[in-house]
Amino acid sequence: MFTLLPAWEEGQKVLSLRFRLRSENDLCTLTEADIRVAEDIMKALRPMKAATLTMSGESATTLSVIAPLHAQLLEEMRQTTSDSTVIKELKSAMHNDLRFRYANLKEKLHVASALDPRFKTLPFISDEDREDTFTRLISETDHSGAS
Numbered sequence: 001m002f003t004l005l006p007a008w009e010e011g012q013k014v015l016s017l018r019f020r021l022r023s024e025n026d027l028c029t030l031t032e033a034d035i036r037v038a039e040d041i042m043k044a045l046r047p048m049k050a051a052t053l054t055m056s057g058e059s060a061t062t063l064s065v066i067a068p069l070h071a072q073l074l075e076e077m078r079q080t081t082s083d084s085t086v087i088k089e090l091k092s093a094m095h096n097d098l099r100f101r102y103a104n105l106k107e108k109l110h111v112a113s114a115l116d117p118r119f120k121t122l123p124f125i126s127d128e129d130r131e132d133t134f135t136r137l138i139s140e141t142d143h144s145g146a147s
Contacts, residue, residue: 037086044090047076064116066102067109071124074098111137 030038051069058065077095079088102109110133113119122130 036084040084040086041090044087044094047073048094062116063109063112064119065113067106067113068119068124070098070102070109107133107136 051073054069055065074095077091077098079091083091106129110122110125110129113124114122114133114137122133125133
């Protein structure tokens with residue numbers, strides 16, 4: 001679906017011009033409102049497309065990428081005052097769904113990200129979660145060294 005969106009976006013410009021040239025009675029096609037809704041849907045889905053491309057574009061996707069990507073998606077799914085009603089509804093639904101994704105793996109994902117040089121400072125989580133993650137890492141290191 002994501003790969004079809006840019007093609008549709010380009011084709012929409014041509015089709016829109018063609019449809020405008022036809023009389024209103026000849027059309028059994030998308031209205032201007034329908035086209036605006038489709039454009040809003042594409043706009044709302046762009047962060048999901050970017051996340052998909054990030055995950056599929058890496059030759060060896062690692063666990064450490066999931067937490068920062070998840071945090072970024074949650075942030076991008078926050079509604080803004082400039083969002084249309086359609087975009088607000090989509091963002092709300094996606095944000096509500098994403099909030100609970102990986103909840104049971106949160107600690108492990110944060111540790112994996114902390115061990116990855118790209119994300120080692122954990123800028124995508126709260127100060128409290130960051131401190132807990134580093135404390136957990138230190139504790140596990142001390143514990144494994146004692147064995």
